[in-house]
Amino acid sequence: xxxxxxxxxxxxxxxxxxxxxxxxxxxxxxxxxxxxxxxxxxxxxxxxxxxxxxxxxxxxxxxxxxxxxxxxxxxxxxxxxxxxxxxxxxxxxxxxxxxxxxxxxxxxxxxxxxxxxxxxxxxxxxxxxxxxxxxxxxxxxxxxxxxxxxxxxxxxxxxxxxxxxxxxxxxxxxxxxxxxxxxxxxxxxxxxxxxxxxxxxxxxxxxxxxxxxxxxxxxxxxxxxxxxxxxxxxxxxxxxxxxxxxxxxxxxxxxxxxxxxxxxxxxxxxxxxxxxxxxxxxxxxxxxxxxxxxxxxxxxxxxxxxxxxxxxxxxxxxxxxxxxxxxxxxxxxxxxxxxxxxxxxxxxxxxxxxxxxxxxxxxxxxxxxxxxxxxxxxxxxxxxxxxxxxxxxxxxxxxxxxxxxxxxxxxxxxxxxxxxxxxxxxxxxxxxxxxxxxxxxxxxxxxxxxxxxxxxxxxxxxxxxxxxxxxxxxxxxxxxxxxxxxxxxxxxxxxxxxxxxxxxxxxxxxxxxxxxxxxxxxxxxxxxxxxxxxxxxxxxxxxxxxxxxxxxxxxxxxxxxxxx
Ligand code: MAN
Numbered sequence: 271x272x273x274x275x276x277x278x279x280x281x282x283x284x285x286x287x288x289x290x291x292x293x294x295x296x297x298x299x300x301x302x303x304x305x306x307x308x309x310x311x312x313x314x315x316x317x318x319x320x321x322x323x324x325x326x327x328x329x330x331x332x333x334x335x336x337x338x339x340x341x342x343x344x345x346x347x348x349x350x351x352x353x354x355x356x357x358x359x360x361x362x363x364x365x366x367x368x369x370x371x372x373x374x375x376x377x378x379x380x381x382x383x384x385x386x387x388x389x390x391x392x393x394x395x396x397x398x399x400x401x402x403x404x405x406x407x408x409x410x411x412x413x414x415x416x417x418x419x420x421x422x423x424x425x426x427x428x429x430x431x432x433x434x435x436x437x438x439x440x441x442x443x444x445x446x447x448x449x450x451x452x453x454x455x456x457x458x459x460x461x462x463x464x465x466x467x468x469x470x471x472x473x474x475x476x477x478x479x480x481x482x483x484x485x486x487x488x489x490x491x492x493x494x495x496x497x498x499x500x501x502x503x504x505x506x507x508x509x510x511x512x513x514x515x516x517x518x519x520x521x522x523x524x525x526x527x528x529x530x531x532x533x534x535x536x537x538x539x540x541x542x543x544x545x546x547x548x549x550x551x552x553x554x555x556x557x558x559x560x561x562x563x564x565x566x567x568x569x570x571x572x573x574x575x576x577x578x579x580x581x582x583x584x585x586x587x588x589x590x591x592x593x594x595x596x597x598x599x600x601x602x603x604x605x606x607x608x609x610x611x612x613x614x615x616x617x618x619x620x621x622x623x624x625x626x627x628x629x630x631x632x633x634x635x636x637x638x639x640x641x642x643x644x645x646x647x648x649x650x651x652x653x654x655x656x657x658x659x660x661x662x663x664x665x666x667x668x669x670x671x672x673x674x675x676x677x678x679x680x681x682x683x684x685x686x687x688x689x690x691x692x693x694x695x696x697x698x699x700x701x702x703x704x705x706x707x708x709x710x711x712x713x714x715x716x717x718x719x720x721x722x723x724x725x726x727x728x729x730x731x732x733x734x735x736x737x738x739x740x741x742x743x744x745x746x747x748x749x750x751x752x753x754x755x756x757x758x759x760x761x762x763x764x765x766x767x768x769x770x771x772x773x774x775x776x777x778x779x780x781x782x783x784x785x786x787x788x789x790x791x792x793x794x795x796x797x798x799x800x801x802x803x804x805x806x807x808x809x810x811x812x813x814x815x816x817x818x819x820x821x822x823x824x825x826x827x828x829x830x831x832x833x834x
Contacts, residue, residue: 296342299372315367336367347385373398378421438790441812448700463680470673477666508603533577708794723782736782737768756795774803788815
């Protein structure tokens, strides 16, 4: 039987103090005294139907199937021990009904001793400081009562332990407060992120519209110049216009010359006819001549435009002046490096500003409509993007990236808030990323809470990942607690599981379990490689202490006695 098991009923023992005034048989605690009140007949505790004369209690012969008739001897020690020891559960238990031989340990703490240790010739001071278990003096052994000194020593240790537990408990409280603060911080950040996301979504929409608008305006530009191209379409257009103008100029000159020729020939004919009319002899009755004169007179009387319009002819003179003389210098527009758009603006510069911008807008709108209706080709994408457009696109891309980052951030924080992996009271939130390390053999081992475990060769070289944190679990442990308290003890313990570490040659990916127990400081106590590349670490931390200071995360209070 373990020390803790033997001591576990101490509270029951003390609690039952009022139950009995009658002297109890040897080895019976106050809790079980009620079964031994009748001093004539004894009923076996788990099988009350089996009754014995009271004289057979402690007669060193095992009569009851549950051993209850031998509370003060080792006669029933061969029966399975009661587990867990409890008077309430005794009726259901087919094994021993009693937790053990009861040592009163006056001046210290009462305890149960395994029946096997009764009268075995060895003083079991750890549990029975009063030496009462060796009452038969087997082999001449007599165990003196050492409870006074042992109790004093234990009290000293217990005070130190309580003090340490108190400090650990306070530290845990601080960790829980810190964890709550961090959680609140995450919640606040979530709210801020939601607002930021709304704002950025709006910004993205605006920038998308802006990019579309700039693209549309770009399309509205009359002509664009390809990079490296000398001149451009405008130059071609200017060239064509120039030669067309020259052609028209020539034709007009030729037509004017012909007009002047026909005009002078007509004048000559009219003069001849006028002479003919004035000089013919009307008395000479020639019908043909008379008809010709009459036709001439009708022609001459008709209202006719002058052969040459003098005002229009002056205009023609103007039109037919050389291009240079009329102020049109083709060289200005031909083959220059300036884009045709600039040429357009140069043209517009001749206009008053209000008309210029109105005209410019109209031209652009018209061009856009023509492109959209399919009458004009969209040349906007064919050449280098304008600075305005690339700036707008860059701003949009940045806003989109910001939005994505915010969304990812929000998701991570929401997951973090929902996670149950921060342990009771969220306490590990405050420890996440805190690292502790210790040397063992050729390595320094490091545990970073809720992150990973690492093996670092002391001689230098690469670090080995022994697993990344995956979850928290609980396990039951049952270990002797070392005197310095740096161990797991027994009870339920929290475990941080780590998986997916560096692959082990000829083995699995490294994994590790970090078993936690209450301590004043975060520290690694023990490292074991249980199987190849499967590690077990024992770590102390205030995070698993009981805030009441009783040291939960460690075994129940009974373990304190181990420190004796
Ligand atoms: C290294 C260490 C050991 C491990 C071996 C396996 O030496 O990580 O812990 O057992 O590799 O090859």
